[in-house]
Amino acid sequence: MTDSEVKHNVTKHGQPKALYMLFMVEMWERFNYYGMRALLSLFMISTVIGFSKATSSKIYGMFTALVYLTPVLGGYLADRFIGKRHSITIGAALMAAGQFVLASYEIINPIWALGTGLTLIILGNGFFKPNISAIVGELYEPNDPRRDSGFTIFYMGINLGAFFAPFICGFLGEPHDPSSILEAYKWKYGFMAAGTGMLIGLVWYLVSQNKYLGHIGLHPVMKNKQDEDPEERAKAEAANQPLTQEEWDKIKAIFTFVFFAVFFFAFFEQAGTSLNFFAKEATNLTPVLPFIGQITLKASYFQAVNPIFVLLLAPVFAKMWIKMGSKDPSIPSKFGWGLFLQGLGFAAIAVGAALYQANGPVSAIWLILVYMFCTMGELCLSPVGLSMVTKLAPLKFMSLFMGVWLTASFFGNLLAGWLASYYESWSLTTLFSVPAVCSVLFGVIMWIMTGKIKRWMHGVH
Template identity: 45%
Template sequence: MSQGPSKGTLWGHPQGLYVLFTTEMWERFSYYGMRALLVLTLVAATESLNPGFGMSQGDALKLYGYYTGLVYFTPLLGGWLADNYLGQRKSILIGGILMAAGQFTLFAATPHSIDLFYVGLGLIIAGNGLFKPNISTIVGDLYPQGDARRDSAFSIFYMGINLGAFLAPFVTSTLGESADYGWRWGYFAAGVGMTLAVVTQLMLFQRFLGDIGKVPGAQQDKLNAGGVKKPLTKVEFDRLRVIMFLFVFVTVFWLAFEQAGGLMNIYAQDYTDRMLGDTEIKAGYFQSLNPLFILLFAPVFSVLWVALHKRDKSPDAPIKIFAGLVLTAIGFMFLIFGLYEIQLYGKANMMWLVLAYLFHTLGELCISPVGLSLMTKLAPLRLASLVMGIWFLMPAIASFLAGLVGAFSENAAGYTFSHQVAAAIGLAPEYSGLLMVFGGVGVGLLLFAVVLWLISGMLVRWMHGAERMQPTSVEQGIDQELGSIAEHEGLGEQAKK
C-alpha cells in the first residue's frame, strides 16, 4: 500500500520540504567543507607541522580539475540510473552513504596514503552523481501541478544549499588548517556532516515524504511523451543553435569561476595577509564569501531585472551574460593589483581577495540564473532532459580546464614571454606565473565578452521571443532568480516540473 507525504505544514509549506532542506544543507556542508581543504592538503609539505602530500601546485591543481570535472559530469549518469532503475529516494540514500564513506576515507588516508586518498575522491564523485541530480525532484513532487508554492519552495531549498556552503569552511578549515588537529580532522568533520544527511533520510524521509521518489520515472515519462517523435520546427532549431553558442561563453565563465577552489585558494594561503588584529583568518574561510554574497545580492538582482522589465528596458539575455563576463574579469584584475603589494610587502591585503570573490559572484548572478532560465525556455519540451545535461556539461568541462589553467601558473613563470609581460607592468619575474593566469583569464573573459556583444543581435533573433517570458512581480522574480541559480547546485529537475 502506497503512503503519501505528511499532510502537516510549516510556514505554509509541507513539513517534508524542511526535511529535504536539512538533508541538502548537510550534504553541501560536506562538499564545500572538503573542497576548501583539497588543494591545500595536496600541496602541504610532508614534513611540515601539518603534513600533507607534498604535491607541486601544478599537479594539485590538475587533480582538482579532474575531481571537480567528474563531480559535475556524474550527475548525468546518476540521473539516468534514478530515472530508469533506482528511483530518486534510493539514489539519494546510496549517494549519501558513498559520500560519507569517501570523506572518512580521506580522513583515514591523510597524510599517509595518496592511493587511499584517490579512493576517497572516487567514492565522493560516485556518490555525488547519485545524490546531486535527484533530491530536487522530490522537492517538486511535494506540490501538485500548478501549485504557486513550488517556486518559493525551491528558493527555501536553495537557502539550505548556501547555508551549508557558508558554514562549512568555518568548521573544516578551523580544524584542517590547524597543526593541533590536522587536515584529516577537517575531512572527518565533512564526513560527520554527510552522515547527518544520511541519518536525516533514514529517520525522517518515510515519515514526512511517504513513497515520493521511490518509483523510477522512466515509464511515466514515456507515457507523457505519447511515443510519437516529431521533427524539430525551424523555431526550435534556431533556439537550439542559441544554446550551442551560449555553451561556449558560459563554459568560459565557469572555467574562470572555478579558480576559486584551486589557484585562488593557494593565493589566499600563500600570498594573502590574513591577520585580523592578532588572529589569523584561515585560508579556507574565503570559500564562504561566494555563498554569502549570493545570499546578499541575489534578491537585489531580482529586483533590478523586474524593475527594468516593467520599464521595458531589461537587457536581452546575451547582454546580461556579457555583463557577467566583464564583472568576472574585473575580479581577476583585483588579484593582479594584489601582486604589487606582494612584491612590496611580501603579502597582499585580503581586501583584494574579497573584492575578487565579490565581482565573481556578481558575474555569476548575471550568468547562472539568466543562462539557465533561458535554457529552460529555449529547449523543446521533448529535449528538456538533454538540454539540462548540456548545462551540467558546461561546469564539468570548465572545471577540468580550470585545473589545467591553474596548474599552468607554475610553468608560466619559466617563460621569457611571461617575464617580459611582468616587467612591462612593473612586476618581478617570480610573480609572472600568477600574472599570466589571472591576467590571461581576465583578458580571455573580455575577449569572449566582446564577441558575445557582437553576435548578440543574431542570437536574440534566433530566440524568437522566448526570453520575453519574464516575471511580473518582485516576489516572482526573486523566486525565479534563486531557483535558477540553484540549478548549478543540482536542481536540474526543477526545470522539468
C-alpha cells in the same frame, strides 16, 4: 499527495514548501563538498601527501571536473531506471562514505585513501547533483514566474552550507604549521566533519521526502506506470513521443549556454587552487583590525567569502528578477553580465598580484573584491542556468540535460586545473589577467548573440 497538491502547498511567500525541504538537503550536501574543497589542494601539498602545487592543481582540476561529468550518467540512469529520489539517496550515501575514506589516511596508505575517497565523492555527486535540481524544477509549471526566484532561493541553500563549511572544516582540519609532524594529522577531522554533514542531510531527506514531495521524482520518467496519478501518466506518454523541431532548437540554446558557462566556471574555480594559494602565500594573514587588534586567519577561511556574498546578494537578485517583471533581462543577457562582472573581479586581483610582486603580502581586500564581483557574476549565471535547463529541456530528458548543464563545470574545471598549474611559472599578474580579459570578451560575445539565442528559445524568457 499528488504533484498538483505539492505545487500548491506553499508558504506565505508563495514558494512550494517542498523547496525549503530540498534547500536543507542541498545545504548539507554543499557543506560536505565545500568543506572538503577548502582543504583539498592544501592537503595535497602538505607533508601527508607531498605533491607540488602544479601536480596538486592538476589533480584538483581533474577531480572537480569529474564531479561535474558523472551527473550526465546519473541523470540518464535516474530518468530511465532508478528515479530521481532513489538516485539522491544513493548519491548522498556514496559522498559521505568518500569523506570518511579520505579521513582514514592514518589507517591506510594516504595516496590510496585520497584516490578512493575522491572516487566515491565523484560517483555520489553524479547520482545526487542533477536529480535534486531537476526535482526543484518539477515544483513549478513551465512558465511559472516564481521559477527563477525559486532557484535563487535554492541556490542560497548551496551557499549557506558553503559558508559554514570552510570555517568548521578549516578550523578542525587545516594545521597552523603543515610542516609539523604533530600538526600534519589534523586534516582528518576536517574530512570527518564534512562527511558528518552529508549524513545529517541524508537523514533529513529520508524522513521528510514523502511528506513534501508526494509522487514527484519517485519513479523513472521513461517508465509508463498505469497505476500512477494522471500527471505521472501524462509524463510517461510524453516520454514516448519523438522530439519536435522546437525542442531541438531549445536543445541548441542549452548547448550554447553550456559552452559559455565552461569559461565562466574555468575562472570561477580558481577559488580552490590559485586563489587559495594566493591567500596562503601572498595575503597578510595577521591583519590588525580597528577596535579588535591583530587576528590570525587561515587560507581556507577565504573559501567562505563567496558564500557570504551569495547569502547577502541572492535575496536582492531574487527580488530584482521578480520586480523587473516583463523588463527582466533575458537569459542570454544575464549570462553576458555574469561573465562581464567576473572579468572585473579578476582585474581587481591582478592589481593585487602586481602589488604583492612589488611589495610583498597584500591586504585581504583584493581577495574580497575578486570574490565579490565573481559572486555577482555567479548569481547572474549559475542559478539562472539551472532554471534555464528546466525551462528548455524536453521533460523526458530533464535529468539528462541537467547533467549536460553540469558538464560546463566538467570542462571548466579541467581548464581551471590547467590554468592554475602555471601558478609558479607565470607571473601572478599574468595568471589573473587572462581570466579578466577572457571573461569580458565572452560576455560581450554573449550579448551580441542574444537575438539568435532567443529565437531558438521560442518565447521562453
